[in-house]
Amino acid sequence: MNNTQPKRHGLSKSRILLHRQCPKRLWLKVYRPELEEIDDGSQSRFATGVHVGEIARRLFPEGVLVDGDDLGQAISDTQAILAGEKRPVFEATFQSGGVLVRADLLLPAKNGYRMVEVKQSASVKDYHLADAAIQSWVARQAKLPLASVEIAHIDSSFVYPGGGDYRGLFRYADISEPVAAMEAEVPGWVSAARETLSGEEPRIAPGAQCETPFECPFFGYCSSPASAEDGYPPEILPYGGALAAILRGDGYTDLRDVPEGRLGNIKHRRVWRVTRSGQAELDPEAGKLIAALPYPRYYIDFETINPAVPVWAGTRPYMQVPFQWSCHVETANGAMSHRAFLATRADFSRKA
DNA sequence: CGAGGCAATATGAGCTCTTG
């Protein structure tokens, strides 16, 4: 009997979800966390998610937050708040069967509470359902009366009026039905995750689960050094994922070894030629086209920003807002002049 | 049966950086 290990590792909702994506991912997260490679992209999405959650809470000023790192304390705080006058609760914490969850929002309703998960996405995604199912399963076990289970996602048609007024930023989607249908599966997910954690490192070959639904930070560890060649894998072919898979199946691990006859697409052939020769190819037609352009010639470049939570009045979530441009002007005599703009003020977007 | 057209789907580029 080896039941001390599983007890040491409580299961949070996120751990069960990791296990659903890949048992090995959960195992590594718990026993070999130092192998995790976290990139900037997921780091910043993460930060955006926190910001979005914070905005969602601000919309319910009468709400009370269950904070602190002490989860046992959070659970008893939650019970104390729920025993009092009914009002919105943020980060309400529940535990059942060794599984711990925290609900982003609990909103008072006629028959109990609406349990709302806040997501920075612009629509309800399939993987949100499993997430919510774990949440509601635990909450129900903990005897919380649930009026509904909902996802609050960003409404990308929302236009920010300014002044910190974010009413309407979120759309509340009721997913009570699909979640109720899924709840029966939750105990199975929990015991499967336990089982994985009480065993040795699972042997699972890299595959589609490495990216779906989320990119795995242990991919570098799982993919063997042999396949991480620094040559020219067939995958560099643009829009060539399907073809690359076929070529790999036929044993080609380097584009340069592939016979030209296997490539039909004209762009694939160009990539193949350049990769083999190591010589850049210049299309003479492109040169002719450029030589024929009239003067003055304008060379323009600009930069944009697209925050999930709109910052400037009149903009929408995820709207690309330019804030800088630069333009070189070349005249017939070869003289080059430059004009540029960089926004430094809060109302900058219009001018840029 | 194949060309052509349209729609659905895939891919790539470019962008976010906190709070309790």
Next chain:
DNA sequence: CAAGAGCTCATATTGCCTCG
């Protein structure tokens, strides 16, 4: 110290249907 897991726009490819 742990949470969460995004979007838009443009373009390319693929899949399916229709019609000659």
